[in-house]
Amino acid sequence: MPTVKSLEDLKRIREEALKKREIKSAPGTIQIIVGMGTPGIAAGARETLKEILGMIEEKGLGNITVRQTGNIGMDSWEPIVQVQLADSTPVTYGKVTPYVVRQIMEQHVLGGKVVSDYVVPA
Amino acid sequence: MREIALHLLDLAENSVSAGAKNVTIAVCEDLPADRLTASVKDDGRGMDQETLGRVTDPFYTSRTTRKVGLGIPLLKGAAEDCRGGLRINSQVGVGTYLEVTFQHSHIDRMPLGNLAGTFLGLTVGHPETHWTFLYTAHGRQAEESFEFDDAPIKEILQDVPLSDPEVLGYLRESLEDGLSQARQVLRETQPE
Numbered sequence: 001m002p003t004v005k006s007l008e009d010l011k012r013i014r015e016e017a018l019k020k021r022e023i024k025s026a027p028g029t030i031q032i033i034v035g036m037g038t039p040g041i042a043a044g045a046r047e048t049l050k051e052i053l054g055m056i057e058e059k060g061l062g063n064i065t066v067r068q069t070g071n072i073g074m075d076s077w078e079p080i081v082q083v084q085l086a087d088s089t090p091v092t093y094g095k096v097t098p099y100v101v102r103q104i105m106e107q108h109v110l111g112g113k114v115v116s117d118y119v120v121p122a
Numbered sequence: 123m124r125e126i127a128l129h130l131l132d133l134a135e136n137s138v139s140a141g142a143k144n145v146t147i148a149v150c151e152d153l154p155a156d157r158l159t160a161s162v163k164d165d166g167r168g169m170d171q172e173t174l175g176r177v178t179d180p181f182y183t184s185r186t187t188r189k190v191g192l193g194i195p196l197l198k199g200a201a202e203d204c205r206g207g208l209r210i211n212s213q214v215g216v217g218t219y220l221e222v223t224f225q226h227s228h229i230d231r232m233p234l235g236n237l238a239g240t241f242l243g244l245t246v247g248h249p250e251t252h253w254t255f256l257y258t259a260h261g262r263q264a265e266e267s268f269e270f271d272d273a274p275i276k277e278i279l280q281d282v283p284l285s286d287p288e289v290l291g292y293l294r295e296s297l298e299d300g301l302s303q304a305r306q307v308l309r310e311t312q313p314e
Contacts (some may be wrong), residue, residue: 005296010278013288034247038193041132042123046236049243057290066285068247070139
């Protein structure tokens, strides 16, 4: 069985993550939820999630929790992504392709500005 | 869904919805036997005989928002079209085991797809679930397997989240490298 990365590597990563946390006074956590029910998956939600995780890794974004959830029940808007900054009201985005993910991550998650073009009307 | 990995993602979501604490996804590519087998095993609430009889019915769904659930019937149909099949064992209060097989070389067989991306999403997206992923490749000359178990990883990380950028990189590389290394035994023996 090939051993790829050791758990020792992971211990080091943990130490570094904890050190970074001490330096930064932790701002509120950002929560991102991706709808991963059958219609979401069929509409490309896995690629949406992959892009979100890819951007977190690429840009080194801390304080973000990413969750996937079951069917949300708005099939025609899939893939659906919900973004919640700290204590503010969650914003629900629809038809979130990887391209839209980049806009949401840059403008909303990093800049705090809602990307209104893709918000699902209430 | 024209990718086995996407169907596995769909099935794994069902397991989580069924309250599973432990989910194991296994994929085996066996060239000498010309079989591709994929399975999802969970310890969720399980299904009774009546429900079990209906899950492969395209007009059955457990959800309330829409009347048609197509995931499992479509997968079953796709497998049967490729000299394979789908079977489910389930017991109320114990869990569910679903296995799907295809003739590996069948021209209509859907591609395996992005297993690493699927596994990464499940691990990070459902941190409260214990995930085990097992991939086995039987080449014509050699055999290799890769196992990913997130329990020791979570034990080390403790309160550091799986979505930490460095941790994400670690998980992604572990999955991508592990799968592609195990897959080598298939590549070396396959004609160009």
